[in-house]
Amino acid sequence: MSFREFLKNMEDLNEVIHIEESLSPIFEIPAIMKSLLSANAPIVFFNSVEGYEDAKVVGNVCATRKRICASLGVTEDSLHREIINAINRPEKPKIVDDSPVKEIIEEPKLSKIPVLRHYERDAGPYITSAIISAESPDGEIENVSIHRLLVLDDRRLVIRLVPRHLFKLWSMAKDAGKDLDVAISIGVHPAILLAAASSPPFGVSEYWVANSLLKGGLKLIECEKIHAYAPAESEIVLEGRISCKEETMEGPFVDITGAYDIPRRQPIIEIVNVMRREKYIYQALLPGGPEHMLLMGLPREAMIYDAVSKIVPTVKAVNLSFGGCGWLHAIISIEKQTDGDAKNALLAAFAAHPSLKHAVIVDADINVFNPEEVEWAIATRFQGDEDLLIIRNARGSTLDPSADMETGLTTKVGIDATRPLGAEKEKFEKARIPLTERAIRIIDNLKI
Numbered sequence: 412m413s414f415r416e417f418l419k420n421m422e423d424l425n426e427v428i429h430i431e432e433s434l435s436p437i438f439e440i441p442a443i444m445k446s447l448l449s450a451n452a453p454i455v456f457f458n459s460v461e462g463y464e465d466a467k468v469v470g471n472v473c474a475t476r477k478r479i480c481a482s483l484g485v486t487e488d489s490l491h492r493e494i495i496n497a498i499n500r501p502e503k504p505k506i507v508d509d510s511p512v513k514e515i516i517e518e519p520k521l522s523k524i525p526v527l528r529h530y531e532r533d534a535g536p537y538i539t540s541a542i543i544s545a546e547s548p549d550g551e552i553e554n555v556s557i558h559r560l561l562v563l564d565d566r567r568l569v570i571r572l573v574p575r576h577l578f579k580l581w582s583m584a585k586d587a588g589k590d591l592d593v594a595i596s597i598g599v600h601p602a603i604l605l606a607a608a609s610s611p612p613f614g615v616s617e618y619w620v621a622n623s624l625l626k627g628g629l630k631l632i633e634c635e636k637i638h639a640y641a642p643a644e645s646e647i648v649l650e651g652r653i654s655c656k657e658e659t660m661e662g663p664f665v666d667i668t669g670a671y672d673i674p675r676r677q678p679i680i681e682i683v684n685v686m687r688r689e690k691y692i693y694q695a696l697l698p699g700g701p702e703h704m705l706l707m708g709l710p711r712e713a714m715i716y717d718a719v720s721k722i723v724p725t726v727k728a729v730n731l732s733f734g735g736c737g738w739l740h741a742i743i744s745i746e747k748q749t750d751g752d753a754k755n756a757l758l759a760a761f762a763a764h765p766s767l768k769h770a771v772i773v774d775a776d777i778n779v780f781n782p783e784e785v786e787w788a789i790a791t792r793f794q795g796d797e798d799l800l801i802i803r804n805a806r807g808s809t810l811d812p813s814a815d816m817e818t819g820l821t822t823k824v825g826i827d828a829t830r831p832l833g834a835e836k837e838k839f840e841k842a843r844i845p846l847t848e849r850a851i852r853i854i855d856n857l858k859i
């Protein structure tokens with residue numbers, strides 16, 4: 412299953428719109444992508460990009476939960492379990508020789524790629540939808556992850572490496588005095604993006620997780636000039652090396668919170684080869700938009716779902732809400748069995764997703780996707796002196812402007828908005844009006 416096949420399926424389901432007028436990747440395309448988010452967030456093709464003949468730009472591909480579920484062939488209710496199953500049962504993908512991405516193999520010239528400039532004060536054009544794969548120096552460990560990449564010139568990028576798995580591989584190469592080979596693939600199936608955003612233990616390749624999500628359908632190719640693998644169905648692959656010596660300033664950049672992340676010294680990638688389809692589709696991804704939140708957030712929701720399921724037998728739903736940047740706020744509905752369950756669930760959620768800052772536990776009668784219902788639960792089922800959990804100086808997200816953006820130290824707050832069990836339970840019931848058949852009929856007619 413390829414990115415193109417997925418887009419074709421979405422076209423058939425009327426999820427796609429096309430813009431024919433020639434537009435600039437500098438602010439113009441991102442402004443239009445953003446404007447479509449309030450109106451069902453369709454996938455949008457920019458069929459003519461000013462100054463770029465070989466590429467079309469596509470945006471908002473994974474901007475709805477519904478489309479991500481459709482890409483995996485799962486329901487919204489089973490999404491978290493599918494992700495956990497794939498992480499627990501990774502399957503080795505096939506390695507193939509032939510691939511449509513080998514149609515053109517050329518010297519790097521990054522200014523020929525329609526990389527978007529998204530926000531006013533961003534440091535420059537940023538590639539935001541690329542998956543980056545690399546191996547440990549002994550070839551034993553492979554990692555695939557998503558990183559923002561600032562274009563410096565025709566052959567160089569600077570990569571933001573947060574201290575996670577790719578950072579660890581780079582540190583290993585650096586200790587051996589070597590640069591780290593990386594394959595940077597753009598225009599890949601949503602399952603590969605989702606897997607690359609997930610966090611299986613170090614040593615488990617996210618390609619294997621993607622292959623499991625795709626039911627064994629992932630094929631990889633070996634790069635031409637460096638040692639790393641790329642999805643055979645990618646639209647464009649940049650082959651490069653993360654320098655063990657050269658660094659430069661990276662940022663400011665609007666990240667998932669919609670606020671500017673601060674500039675930091677980060678390593679430079681030298682691109683040594685480019686493979687692409689002749690007419691390729693460049694995937695644009697708007698930072699701080701719902702697509703960014705869903706791709707980063709859904710694998711974390713799955714981790715929270717899994718961790719809280721070990722505390723209480725029934726976890727109904729988990730939402731890393733858009734208002735909480737799809738990253739910092741979790742709302743979790745459970746069926747509790749004893750009165751301490753919600754507090755244990757809060758602790759499990761904070762452990763499962765280290766960037767989580769605020770979490771709310773509600774009962775299963777509350778829809779976690781409806782902010783007013785969640786607020787109602789806090790209004791009617793929560794007492795600040797008994798149901799509040801405050802954890803100071805814990806590790807949180809460096810993306811939160813109110814936390815320490817260098818160390819990530821933050822204060823975490825948990826809210827137990829579940830009603831007490833036992834005799835008092837009735838006091839907290841959502842009141843209902845009994846419906847007669849006649850009332851239902853009239854209500855249905857009035858809905859027109």
Ligand code: MN
Nearest residue numbers: 554555576611
């Ligand atoms: Mn990893």
